[in-house]
Amino acid sequence: MPGLFDPLTVKGIELRNRIVFAPVVTNFGLRNEQTARYYAERARGGAGLIIVHGTPVDLFLHLSWVQKLKPLVEAVHREGSRIAIQLWHGNELKGEAVAPSVQGPCRGISREEIRTVVEKFATAAVHCRDAGFDGAEIHGAHGYFINQFFSPLTNQRHDDYGGSLEKRMRLALELVGAMRRAAGERFLLLYRHSAVDGELQGATVEESIQLGKALETHGLDILDVSAGRGQKDNLSIPESSAPEGTHADLAGRMKAGMSIPVIAVGRIQRRTVADGILREGKADLIALGRQLLADPFWPQKVREGKENEVVLCTYCNTCTEEMRSGRPIYCPQNPDLGKEAEA
Ligand SMILES: Cc1cc2nc3c(=O)[nH]c(=O)nc-3n(C[C@H](O)[C@H](O)[C@H](O)COP(=O)(O)O)c2cc1C
Structure with a gap:
């Protein structure tokens, strides 16, 4: 079984270890020096892969906009980490509220419009x-637009995109296929899925396992297993009372049917927990969100046997409250968060 600091090569792209910085909305803005320094600090602290927070896919349609992210990418690369960015689609299309099918203020999205969504992800x-x-x-989790297609609670379509599991998976599979065809082989495609069981999304873990297998067949490189429906419940950002490694069993159940690497996330803080998840074969990669806000040097300290020097996240969720109120995130444990200095 791999260790936390063993490298992992996917599609010829080497991750120096098994530690991922999970996507975390900051409200710092994206294309500015401070954000580049914020992410570079998490790379300097030793994470092997950084996933930049969920960002509307529409922003990526203009190459000139995306090119301005180069300083951020280069700052992370200089510190030895790999970097991916999370592409998010909400319930809005050309200023109109849309969903898989009629839902509150949203009208059902048309097949033609679904095609444009798929094209957007490919261009991005x-x-x-x-x-x-x-x-x-691809942000396919937490009850957002793409996840809504998977869930029978939010997808009442009667065409190729709704009904049976095969049809509810179709959008996710088309996204992966189109992105792979457009971007080629040497580009990592990740998919974040909420594998939560039962009433929350009206689908079973067994159906999530089928989705994982199908995503792999369609060219996915790494599956990122989360839970919950975003702001509508407390699973996607676990409460402080949640057990450590709270979603790891879901990751393990999905991984059992797949051969591509799987990420586990959720209240992972102690090395013994991270090691246990890898050792028990529940995941290939371990993602930390809030802990790397509190102390970006968690990987380095743990590697050097100085875990007792880690500034621990208390899971007070101040960051979550700030994020939800639209303010820049703030961490009572780390006064330097968002004020990282140049190396
Ligand atoms: C402030 C904040 C912002 C988040 N933003 C995102 C996001 O953009 N996309 C996403 O998929 N998850 C997001 N999450 C969820 C995290 O990626 C992660 O799955 C969750 O916090 C559990 O990991 P942790 O217990 O290590 O923090 C966010 C979490 C927090 C606390």
Whole structure:
């Protein structure tokens, strides 16, 4: 079984270890020096892969906009980490509220419009690749637009995109296929999925496992297993009372049917927990979100046997509250968060 600091090569792209910085919205803005320094600090601290937070896919349609992310990409690469960015689609299309099918203020999206969504992700992947990113992650989790297609609670379509599991998976599979065809082989494609069971998304873990297998067949490189429906419940950002490694069993169940690497996330903080997840074969990569806000040097300290020097996240969720209120995230444990200095 791999160790936390063993490298992992995917599609010829080497990650120096098994530690991933999970996508975390900052409200710092994206194309500015401070954000580049913020991410570079997490790379300097030793993470093997950084996933930049969820960002609307529409922003990536203009190469000139994406090219301005190059300083951020280069700053992370200089510190030895790989970098991907999470592409997010919400319930808005050309200023109108849309969903898989009628839902609150949203009208059902048309097949023609679904095609334009797929094309957007493909174009975004090419532009991310050209700006130097090692990969892109589709945000297919947490109850957002793409996840809504998977869930029978939010997808009541009667065409090729709704009904049976095969049809509810179709959008996800088309996204991966189109991005792969457009961006080529040497670009990592990641997919974040909420593998939560039952009433929350009206689908079973067994159906999530089928999705994982199908994504792999369609060219996915890494599956990122989360849970929950975003702001509508407390699973996607686990509460402080949640057990450490809270979603790791879901990752393990999905991984059992797949051969591509799987990421586990959720309240992972102690080395013994991270090692245990890898050792038990529940995941190939371990993602830390809030802990790397509190202390970006967690990987380095743990590697050097100085875990007792780690500034621990208390999971107070101040960052979450700030993020949801639209303010820049703030961490009571780390006064330097968002004020990282030049190396
Ligand atoms: C402030 C904040 C912002 C987040 N933003 C995103 C995001 O953009 N995309 C996403 O998929 N998950 C997001 N998450 C969820 C994290 O990626 C992660 O899955 C979750 O926090 C559990 O990991 P942790 O316990 O190590 O923090 C966010 C979490 C927090 C606390």
